[in-house]
Amino acid sequence: MPATAALLVLLLAVAAPLAGADDPYRYFTWTVTYGPISPLGTPQQGILINGQFPGPRIDCVTNDNLIVNVVNNLDEPFLLTWNGIKQRKNSWQDGVAGTNCPIPPSANYTYKFQAKDQIGTFTYFPSLALHRASGGFGALNVYQRPAIPVPYPPPAGDFTLLVGDWYKAGYRQLRQSLDAGGALPPPDGLLINGVQSPPAFVGARGGTYLFRVSNVGLRASVNIRIQGHRLRLVEVEGTHPVQNVYDSLDVHAGQSLAFLVTLDQPPLDYAVVVSTRFAPANLTAVGTLHYAGATARAPGPLPAGPPGQYDWSVNQARSFRWNLTASAARPNPQGSFHYGAIPTSRTLVLASSSPALAGRRRCAVNGVSFVVPDTPLKLADNYNIANVIEWDSLPARPAGGAPPRAGTPVVRLNLHEFVEVVFQNTENELQSWHLDGYDFWVVGYGDGQWTEMQRQTYNLVDAQARHTVQVYPNGWSAILVSLDNQGMWNLRSAIWDRQYLGQQLYLRVWTPQQSFSNEYSIPTNAILCGRAAGLHTDEQDAESIQG
Template identity: 45%
Template sequence: MRINGYYCRVFMLFTYTTFLVLEFVTRCSAIEVYHEWHVSLDTNVSPLNVNQSVIAINEMFPGPLINVTTNDVVHVNVFNNLDEPLLFTWHGIQQRLNSWQDGVSGTNCPILPHHNWTYVFQTKDQIGTFFYYPSIQFQKAAGGFGAIRVNNRDVIAVPFPKPEAEFDLLIGDWSTEDYKISKSMMRNKDVNSYAVPKFILMNGKGPYGNNLSKSFESFTVTRGKSYRFRISNVGNALSLNLRIQNHEMLLVETEGSYTNQILLDSLDVHIGQSYSVIVKTNQSEADYYIVASPKLTNTNDSSDLLGIGVLHYSNSTRGVTGPLPTGPDPFDVEFSRNQARSIRWNLTAGAARPNPQGSFNVSNVTLSHTFILLGSLEEISGLPLYAVNNVSYYTIGTPLKLADHFVNGSGVYQLDAFPHDSVNANASYGISVVSGKHKGWAEFVFKNKMNVMDTWHLDGFGFFLVGFGDGDWTPASRDTYNLVDPVVRSTVQVYPGGWTAVYAFLDNPGMWNLRSQVLKRWYLGQELYIRVFDADPDPAKERPPPENLLLCG
């Protein structure tokens, strides 16, 4: 509900604390959105005819849609009915000045079983397509995810005509293994126990035509209209290619950035990435296949490892027919990389604010730091673990943000002990925290020497995606960067045997998680934290701890 404007004005008259005035002025122009979630394991919402417990929210899988407008204040009261601790993270929501609500192990104490805690965050200066999920205990493999829409304010123009309707399409790989069994096996030397998922789901539903599917996803449309599909890869192991039989997709947005509009027959969506596409229903009245197939994996039309849904025209009397629409060769990395290079920022469009995206550019920025980060599989103390620059992150009982606030990190972590470049030293455990200069420009180069796809995500910021390349990165690789119109997004893919380079403007103070979005890599240590610090205690630069702050460790 909207805060009453009268009380906003009275509050401002009698408040002398600058921060509180500014905070309340912001909220006076916003909507307060409230959710109450009851999180539990539920066999009734399993997508397949197998005995499997799924993490459900209010007995729903996927969980409830968070549908808000930029600058709204979101309250999510989470009741943990699981038998283990729980945290939720808000993938791509930048949590301006407020890493206290980030929902990862380095920033928040977990919600204990049979307890509740309320997240409060603002979708400040953001629009776009995002999603949420549980961030600890390997729980994301069991569900608990859902869509987030952040809509533009009416006064900000959208660079495409208003669609007839919008649909959320959460695609992702799915295993029928109990997530606790997978977790236990990985912690006991079997890192490949979660290597190949069994199915691809669409909005938590099994593939059309598969005998094990309880139901399949179908979208009803009217001929001659346009529809916006908000697509997110919420999976854990596989990059996916999405396509719709006999229909093109007009790409318009990715993770809060409007893109140059390009028509696509298919779209690669890597783990953790989100897109918006416009689909025109300009075909004859019929039903059409929607297909999501894995990259770097062989499949055929009868494979379980295909996500299949239906685009249903409202007056159709004919079901889906013919072969499934074919996509690009799943092993054609160059096709995927060229498509990624073609996705560029729309420099003339506004986003959450009226000034065009092009008013922010990276053509002549001064870099304050370069981080060269190599993700790898290592053996440490006899266990296979993932590492960044040979350091496998070790999660401790005290959240880093909590330690930073109360004891300046003393005795909990050592700042900047982590190597900023890939090294040849023996792999080890570590509590990896590096300094990021507040309001400085950082360059991150992600390297991948393995033969599988990787993706990286940074909480709290957007990346300017400036370059991809094969082989090793060198300083000369900067000559190939796109510094004119690189798209801004929060999650980037790193191709096998290659590198990806991004710039980030570190204007958001806090303790922020940088991680592989491939779930088993994240769970087994491929992550670190960026500490963006400003010594000025002015709370307008970083919010103080919330009144309901949980303490632990």
């Protein structure tokens, strides 16, 4: 290829995945290391980013371009995934085992992506080898552009709370337990921003403050409440709900939300309480809402959590409603997309299970337990590498009675399909499911076995949009999703031991019309591993020529 042509290919490849010159760029260099932490008062080894636990918080504005150079100084391969960031046309940056080769020890990889058409509360975390059990996670908050209104006045302050269960055992010990066929032990505690009792959240009496809450734990559902104060829900995973007021809010594994609190009580210190839900042992972490100038703590006991029954949580989940008149991240109302009037092209019913496979506990979807292949699925698809992907091998309905098997299922779907997905929980513990690259509408929750008759109960008008949905024990949750984002996307359990043990699959959303308007090309800095090692793209060859 002539040098001028190669340069043109390179410039197009670099420029195409990033937005126009008007969208700002934000650059970060993160070094990942081991380091001592004591979140529960006992020293243990943690995974730090730039020496921090939790990792650095990213604050950006919708449509900003984020350039994050991750240097892996661990002794194991490492990847970060960006939980809830849609990665428009860019699953190459998703940071999971099916799309990216891991960053080897003593190497680096630079993520390049855009927080496009999103406003809200998100997170990042390690996606491999149970690393997130030792840290490496952090907050990613996306703010609105001046031209995009949000449906509440600017708050007087903005607090980020990363909450979740925690283990004194490190990720290696927990991983060994799972690899040996065992289950995770009960967690040892709950954390708020990496500790059990975080520094106070300080505000002035009369002010209204935004609290962003993300459940970054491995598996436990939690409830959050603030002594003597009401919580006005204003954001659920990047979209605006109807602003109902609650005494407390459940946040399940992998989920995020935000609420407003008005400091309208006497100027004292009030307890911010996070506690586990539906667990044998009730774990609690307590922070403080401090009124400026307060010198005493509010009297009385800590506020009690909600009833332990699932009915309370189900009813709260059903009360979440999409605000149809609020602006989206683009200047148009959220309700301008009438999802309930669109015919679905197909239905996937996905049943979870945790059977024994070769004498060890595994987790499965429709009888298939996902095994991470030696070559990322996205690379195998890009280079047409055979015998890596099991195309359409997952039954579209639960495999009744069949013994589980190991596999690498990928469901092929067409770009712009509109799909119904039903998550069927066949077990006695709460489930939580996440879909990378997308928001979806949670149109129904129900008990028992889902049937087509349940569609009559769906909310087809103002169901809450989100990216992670809980599924109650021996029940089902139904979602509708518009497949407008081409790529290879991970659909997984957000309960991390279940994900690690195989409760996941991939969706390949595709069209034969190859265009940057549909999907970007493989990045020039892509790490190639497995059976793709040594292969190169035209863009990488062009970069080599210019280098």
